[in-house]
Amino acid sequence: MKTIVRALFAGLGLLMSLASPAVPSATVVDAKALSDQSQGKNWLAYGRNFYEQRYSPLTQVNTDSARRLGLEWSMALPRDHSLLSTPLVVDGVLYFTGSWSVARAVDAKTGKLLWEFDPKAIEHAGERLRNMWDSSRGLAYWKGVVVIATVDGRLIALDAKTGKMRWSTQTTDPGKPLYISGHPKVFRGLVFVGNGGTEHGAARGYVSAYHITTGKLAWRWYVVPGNPADGFEDPSQEMAARTWTGEWWKFGGGGNVWNGITYDPEFNQVLFGTGNGSPWNRKVRSPGGGDNLFLCSVVALDADTGKYKWHYQTTPGETWDYNSSMDIVLADLDLNGKKVKAALHAPKNGFFYVLNRANGKLLTAEKFAQANWATGIDPKTGRPIEAPGARYEDGEELIYPSPFGAHSWHAMSYSPRTGFVYIPKQEMPALYNDKEVRMVDWRSPYFNFDPGVGVGFGDDVPRNVAHSSLLAWDPVKQSKAWEVPQQEFLNAGTMVTAGDVVFQGGVTGEFAAYDARNGTKLWSVNVGSGISAPPITYEVGGKQYVSLLVGFGGAGSSVAGGSAMAQFGWSYGAQTRQLYTFALDAKAPMPKVGDPLIPKPLVPPDVKPDAKLADRGRDLYVGQCVWCHGSGAVSGGYAPDLRASPIPLSFDAFKAVVVGGAKVQPYGMPKFSDLRDEDLNALQNFIRQRAEIGTKETDKAAAD
Template identity: 65%
Template structure:
């Protein structure tokens, strides 16, 4: 039965619960590492270890895992979220923050809530992908943070809204793609937007019962002439130079929140600079606090306690908005209340969370920007020339990081962290004033991402692996190579298993001690979300959302991600659940789709229009349709779409908003001349593909054999 029929059948009402609700989800429940029946928060518990104590599924029997149930999600595209399970009910967010509750034993839909993000977004839709990494739960309330910046509390019984708060300025270019973090009667949200204009990042805590703002903390200081919000901002301002506030500064924190109940502090992993290049935002140098840091705040007041900066004076987009994992570690014979963190910059950090003192920092991937971290000062020892001072430099890792937001997991029994690692260089260049045109907020909500993604990213540009890392020894224990460079987060269990999906559509389980693959299933589509496990009536299940997506798929796109055939809407997104005695048949999968460029025989390219059209594409289209007009699957591949073939159809969609309801924004300000130029650029890329030209080679003619658009790739 498809989703719309299920909705009609239940009339969006909650069926009689199959499991009686007993769990009160509060601080005590969220700190309880011993219970495995529920998955109560993003990282399962306050520790963010993503480790389940369940042992019914283990290394000896995991090979028997079979499908228990699956739920088709035909209206969804990108699915990145971690579902939650409370007393036999599963809650999860889909595309555009549509939130659903299902029976965790059968997949039967109980209710659905649509926050109408597209309707609320206005021109801000231009900078949204519609993605969500998850939700929160507290004492009968499900809390979501919408892409357009709202925080909404829903009644867990029926999905009806209790309260809503707008966390971002509706006239700003900020958005929320991360999960809300709930702790101690509060819900914390951050935001993104660093790459879309002058941004000053902040995090905000709200009262979980009323939605009233409790406190707000700014990541970077504002204009000194306006006064500082607190002493921490005044301190941070001393690490900046020039008129940084005109560029915003950055620091937008969109992921990486951990509540440390033992010290009643919230730990936040902060974002990168706005703009990336420090020479522009802080021309006299400086550490630029609190960019790329872990900042500890008093959970009740939001007041600064301590910080540790992973990348002082960052200039590579090496943000620290990655997960922060808590554990008690034996360091030199003493138990330390530690946190573990693997930001983009390629180092794995162990830090004393009582005071922010660095314990260790070791490389997990190839790193060229710094030789090592000085343990006495806690500062990196940078390599000469890696700040691209002389114009350009190839630096490891790239802006995608050695580890991105894809969650790592920690097995406290084995003392191992399981990290999705990326090995990929980035070319940084300011010789042509790249990355610096951010003098003021872009009131037109220009979606341009000036990050050097104008050209195709070829297949083989990066590699990746799942690694088991010993944080005390600072060494890799085992490594499993993975396809491509964009693979999702992990989950560990007391059954000595590690679960992870893959970009190629495979969901696998590994022996946590050796890395040996013990089980796998092809799920018909690239996977971007991490898995969870839970139990109902003594039976253990493993669940995962399957829906190719995320920033690297949309912005970067290119051949590196198009190689899999996960074309936009070509494959049905689904929620899968497995068990040891599952008997449901796997669904019939739609085939891979590789869009074929359309080359009209009567179209002649005009070089000057191609150049102008590229500028229009990079500033308005690249963010969703991909580098070099090669879609990674986050949006239609315009080379194969019939819409850009005619001026009128292109204008109807781009200027008049004919497909806005499907998430395609409207650009009413684009002129006819710019539309014509955009057509020329798109056709130039289509012709280049058909003629087998390498990136950067210009096609000389529009005459080529006509090709038909691939099924499912249009518009």
Template identity: 65%
Template sequence: MVKALVHAPKNGFFYVLDRSNGKLISAEKIAKVTWASGIDMKTGRPIEIPGARYEGAPALIYPSPFGAHSWHAMSYSPRTGLAYLPKVELPALFNDGSIKKDWKSPNLNFDPAVDIGLGGDIPKGTGVSSLLAWDPIKQKKVWEVQADGFWNPGTMVTAGDLVFQGRANGNLYAYDAKTGKALWHMFLGSGISAPPITYSVDGKQYVSILVGFGGAGVSLAGGSAVANYGWAYRAQTRRLFTFALDGKATMPMFEPPFFPKPIAPAEFKVDETKVEQGRALFVSNCVWCHGSGAVSGGAAPDLRASPIPLNLDSLKAVVKEGRLRPRGMPDFPEFTDDQLELLQHFIRSQAAKGAQEANAQPATDKAGAKSTSKVKKSS
């Protein structure tokens, strides 16, 4: 018997290593991977597919920088011999055609030397994810449950053969660890990004989970694919929930999802010649928190719905002079007045598009599901 270490990094492969010496035992794909055909067992290096480095032309590559499995916790059960992880199927279009050949990162801004499309919205329905039960010895899928959206949190498996996982849609689920059968779920009022934990006090077992939407998929990615849930920045109620088999506490009332309405006054005329330059400034400085295409996933205010970018003086006071620094908005004193105007026209352009889409589509109910059953086995 080999004392092993298992790891599923972002690149789409599941690795099994000898933990005593680091020797690679096996590595297989767990998701769609278009940049490599496999792993060289002698060197441990990926076997790259031609075009994986997008030489000369943009390339749509799986997985995206968010990974086939991101930072979300995976779990392992010695009882079932399976690993349980949230799998992501999301591509990104890589393009370095507009990047200067002598590029050097000037500061700590988001500037990866390649365009991965964060200047535009990530549409609803982009990317999928699932809860994957993987056999590390046989390197194959045992079962898989599809999940809504692409940014779902980590897992926990218990000695009672239950797998728990929260969801971006606000539900906490419990599954049979051997079969993947859904046994229970409950709506908790907001998106979930944290994994559950379990512990015991005086012989009684509890399951706890933090509720609140966050992480790179919410702040850096954002876009309509994440904003679709309605977990807006100031509308989220973040809570800690704890469950037990005989819990009797009453669930709190939940606020309905909130969807910021983009402001698009007819008197503001967007200058399209300034939009693309403003897009580059936004990606380098603002996308970290305010989301792809200025569509916030809930980590920061949606700038399309803010009145501040309507007026250059107001935008300057916030962005350059730090008017909202006490509330968490950093200042960018290096911005010139001309750059602020470019940024303004990009934000207003995205707001106009968002307003058109909002007027064309009926509102949908994202309130989520209520509890449908009780756990019938020990956790």
């Protein structure tokens, strides 16, 4: 009888298994998954996988069907401001970071919130708030663990199912003006991260790897050498020290790695782009000249040990803020009849580099944008051919590109189908001036902004000062394939698919799809606010989705802002931030996020600014306030426009906010406890002067 019963149950089980669809096993996000370029269901890493191509093999949305895209769902994010993050998608769950590094998991099909984790970054940052934004560019995922990097310098591991914290570790010295705005990278059970802060103190850049199971430090590598008297951490530091002069260690040296991190599984190496000098001006930090390794370089380290393997320096002896913190894309290229494992890199300096990632040797390099600091790259030495006077030897020079680069952190993508790289390109000059810099006794700032050279941050950034475009670049021919002109600069990163569609958002609020072969616009929608983040695509239940975070912010709307950004009306608090998800034939209505608003400067008739005080206030503003409130006190939207705020009109209210920290919570407005009453008075006069200028310019524009 028992045998008969067992047979009946076995047969019933077989029938049930045949009648019911198989439940797919959960994706294990490990080295194998992150090396797989063929799957398109998930978006597992910042650039989708280890290769950082931002290329998806999905084809449901293609050049024929893209016009049918519509809104599937949206999620309002009223507590967020700057949204720069690349979301990740694993088995139908979308993970992303918002303002102040808050992490969320949502149902990727419906937009339902599953969990939220707030790392309390404002509380942890304290007075370090004065040199950081609320921005976070993304997170990492490895075997059921989500890892976030907070703006105050911590790494935190979360359980992917519940959002509960597993461990937390501080990666920076809390007493130093360092922050993290970039994303962590995970490989071989290690979490790799850098930091920013070059402009705010004597920063010595470094990168670190931590064990993902415990948060314990595995290894650390310094970008620039320290004081030779203290000894060198490894032979690469001793090698680098020979390229510096003077007492550079007193200024930190710089080189902070705040973006541009790639793991190369074929050579088991981590590649990253290094930052600019501390300060920018080489005359100060290294007065006898020198290449200043490893500033502005692509560096390769052994992934297991952190030992130096090779480097290529894009801007030797940098003095323009031409860091190489832009993304590094891995691709197999046919060059002169040979297959090459290449690394593709388009840093700030305006040249597109193709490197042999086996050894770091330069293969080819050409200008992809206007760059008058150098005429070309010597193919034999790999060094730039600098233009006479480019180092503002006479104290002042108009140079292309500006410190915001021909290409900034906004991600480029690469399609193996077309062979093109899709770059958010921009062309903007800067007038470098160090005539008033005290070279001999210049001292590094402490939580203030001072790059050792003036570039006009005390003045407004006028409209139409820059030109931008979506550029399709052929890395084999090193030439333009096609180009779509765009309004203003600092447009968002790109994403490309096997359906031959390139997606990109812009500062105007337009999210668009282009034919990857020729640049023809296929579809667009206005999302109601400027776009800083790049899009992703994924699949759930056989349906392809395209998701995008919308929340204008970061350096584009603050330091680089001015009227160039303010003209669009994405002013502080005017629009509710959103997570949008689009799909074919979707019909959800676009949410009402708030109308564009251009703040009107307040000019009380009984308040007359003192010119001398305003001049002193200008210097204080550049050192303390421009980081958030915008060049020339014209806000690009990241923070309130002080010209239009009633707070600076009252000394007591102004002091309560700026010195007393009345708006630290929940807004993250830092307190500057070291400012004196006379400093506040000078700042008030500068703001009132800028308000008068703004009102006159507005009246003139209206009359014209």
